[in-house]
Amino acid sequence: MNIYNRESNVATNESVQRILDSIEIITRVPIEKLIENRDWGTLNFEGARRDLETIFSLCAHLAALPLDILPDEVAETFFHHLTAANGPVDRVKQFNLDSGNPAGTRDEIVAQLKDQAKKVLTVTQSWIPFLAYQQGDVQRNIKELTAAADRANAIVNDALTFAETKKIEINGIISAARDASASAGVAVFTFDFETQATxxxxxxxTWLLVTASLAGVTLLVAVGSFFLPIGKDATNAQIFQFITSKIVPLVVLLTATLWCGRIFRALKHQAATSRHRGNALKTFQAFVKATSDEATRNAVLLETTRSIFAIAPSGYLEGSAPPPEANSKIFEIFKGSAAT
Structure with a gap:
């Protein structure tokens, strides 16, 4: 509600129009064109920039406010000071280098602008907030700020909801990628173990055939040696040589047969171990796909690790089981990994 009665002591339309005309004249030329001109060479009015901005800013405020509610004497004061401020502004527009001392003229105009800016600010600064309030800008700004704050809160809440949704999706993608990576890794190792076993x-x-062949050759040599007679008139040296010639080939063949047999047993042991590991990984993969519980997966992982690293005797080699303390160290390492 206006606190002034429009029927008494308020600015007339003519007074308001004169103020607006003065404002239009002052602000007709932009500040940048007032400060610099190619015809001035190195001279410019950069020192008056702040004062020009003050005058132009006040004019812009006054042009947008309801000046018709001002007291008539205040309106006349505004017009008077705006007219006075237009003087140095007009001098800037008309400035040229034809005068005898252009730099001195420039400095004089800058001083006048500073003085007029101060006077216009002094007479208008206490009325502009009042006019803005009467126009309703304050209430509108408050409402706009409140609405903007509500919109900002809504945007923030939507962003938080979106972020939470995306976080869940990303965690799901990571989990799926981890499961896919684990499954792919398990499949690769299973294939490697089975290929190695095959x-x-x-x-x-092959070594079984070699062992059997050497055993057959050893048997033939032993039988053949048995039917080789020793001469009745052979000397002791001849007898020793004869016996040696029988024993040495048999020992060599028997040793080779046993060595090839050990290689066969070692290969069979390694094949059984690798196939056992492949089967353990297949079991792990089946259990992982059958459950989504993390604890169950960890338990299955530990048991799979036990099956892979705690190698049970295959029956092909004696004393092939690792020491219990070695297995327990491996299990402790994997327990710590599963816990993290």
Whole structure:
């Protein structure tokens, strides 16, 4: 509600129009064109920039406010000071280098602008807030700020909700990627173990044939040696040589047979171990796909680790089981990894 009665002591339309005309004249030329001009060379009015900005800013405020509610004497004061401020502004517009001392003229105009800016600010600064309040800008700004704050809160809440949703999706993607990576890794290792087992089975068959062949040759040599007679008139040296010639080939063949047999047993042991590891990984993969519980997965992982690293005797080698303390160290390492 206006605190002034429009029927008494308020600015007339003519007074308001004169103020607006003065404002239009002052602000007709932009500040940048008032400060610099190519015809001035190195001279400029940069020192008056702040004062020009003050005058132009006050004019912009006054042009947008309801000046018709001002007291008539205040309106006349505004017009008077705006007219006075237009003087140095007009001098800037008309400035040229034809005068005898352009730099001195420039400095004089800058001083006048500073003085007029101060006077216009002094007479208008206490009325502009009142006019803005009467116009309703304050209430509108408060409402706009409140609405903007509500919109900002809504945007923030939407962003938080979106972020939480995306976080869940990203965690799901990471989990799926981890599971896919684990499954792919398990599949690769399973294939490697099974391939190794197949290759060792083939090598074991080859060494089994070699062992059987050497055993047959050893048997033939032993039988053949048995039927080789010793001369009745042979000397002791000849007898020793004869016996040696029988024993040495048999020892060599028997040793080779046993050595090839050990290689066969070692290959069979390695094949059985690799196939056992492959089967353990297949079991792990099946259990992982069957449950989504992390604790169950960790338990299955530990048992799979136990099956892989705690190698049970295959029956092909004696004393092939690792020491219990070695297995326990491996399990402790994997328990710590599963816990993290």
């Amino acid at each position: 290759e060792m089975e083939a090598d074991a068959k």
